[in-house]
Amino acid sequence: MAHEAVRIGIVSISDRASSGVYEDKGLPALKDWLTKALKNDITFDARLIPDEQPAISGALIELVDAGCSLVLTTGGTGPAPRDVTPEATLAVADKVMPGFGEQMRQISLRFVPTAILSRQVAVIRGKSLIINLPGQPRAIQETLEGLRAAGGEQLVDGIFAAVPYCIDLIGGPYLETNDDVCAAFRPKSARRAAS
Numbered sequence: 001m002a003h004e005a006v007r008i009g010i011v012s013i014s015d016r017a018s019s020g021v022y023e024d025k026g027l028p029a030l031k032d033w034l035t036k037a038l039k040n041d042i043t044f045d046a047r048l049i050p051d052e053q054p055a056i057s058g059a060l061i062e063l064v065d066a067g068c069s070l071v072l073t074t075g076g077t078g079p080a081p082r083d084v085t086p087e088a089t090l091a092v093a094d095k096v097m098p099g100f101g102e103q104m105r106q107i108s109l110r111f112v113p114t115a116i117l118s119r120q121v122a123v124i125r126g127k128s129l130i131i132n133l134p135g136q137p138r139a140i141q142e143t144l145e146g147l148r149a150a151g152g153e154q155l156v157d158g159i160f161a162a163v164p165y166c167i168d169l170i171g172g173p174y175l176e177t178n179d180d181v182c183a184a185f186r187p188k189s190a191r192r193a194a195s
């Protein structure tokens with residue numbers, strides 16, 4: 001059976017990247033990782049915006065309304081005065097999904113002691129899962145994929161392992177992963193024959 005199509009929103013939130021002070025590395029990192037990790041045909045809907053709460057909430061609402069089953073943001077999760085991504089995300093939530101933030105901080109602590117400074121959250125809005133990732137571009141792969149030993153053994157699960165089943169549960173398309181990048185976990189009763 002063919003893989004189902006999926007629309008994914010990617011949002012890079014950075015004052016300096018959005019004003020051209022530096023090149024945005026968030027959107028390319030998100031796109032590359034998702035293209036590597038998923039077998040599905042992906043349509044990306046991308047936004048590069050400054051750290052402004054109304055602009056962030058507005059972009060999230062637009063992306064969900066446009067039919068994105070998953071929206072990933074990067075940046076603006078720290079404690080600095082302009083970091084407001086978690087507030088903007090919570091403001092559009094139907095449900096809060098605390099497990100994602102808890103697991104992301106656990107994973108990130110294996111990479112940097114400052115992981116505890118990220119206030120990242122995940123929420124459900126309508127039929128969409130919205131997840132905040134930290135702004136450091138390498139944090140995208142770190143949190144989504146987790147940590148492997150040199151021999152390939154998975155030491156800490158990345159959060160993406162739980163994303164496909166979450167999207168099943170909210171009525172989205174059936175996401176299939178490339179297991180060498182990130183193996184999705186579903187209970188047996190929710191698995192379809194591999195295609």
Ligand SMILES: Nc1ncnc2c1ncn2[C@@H]1O[C@H](COP(=O)(O)OP(=O)(O)OP(=O)(O)O)[C@@H](O)[C@H]1O
Nearest residue numbers: 012014015016017023024025026075076135136137
């Ligand atoms: N979109 C991006 N593209 C490239 N590098 C980024 C991006 N966002 C963040 N970074 C890098 O990661 C670091 C930490 O990200 P953070 O979100 O805290 O940025 P910031 O200090 O709030 O500034 P800004 O919002 O202007 O990116 C930045 O200092 C920068 O080096």
Ligand SMILES: Nc1nc2c(c(=O)[nH]1)N[C@H]1C(S)=C(S)[C@@H](COP(=O)(O)O)O[C@H]1N2
Nearest residue numbers: 075076077078108114118134135136139142
């Ligand atoms: N995996 C990972 N998580 C990370 C980091 C990182 O480099 N890798 N940086 C930390 C730092 S230094 C900060 S301040 C917070 C918040 O970053 P943000 O404001 O860029 O979202 O994320 C933290 N989480």
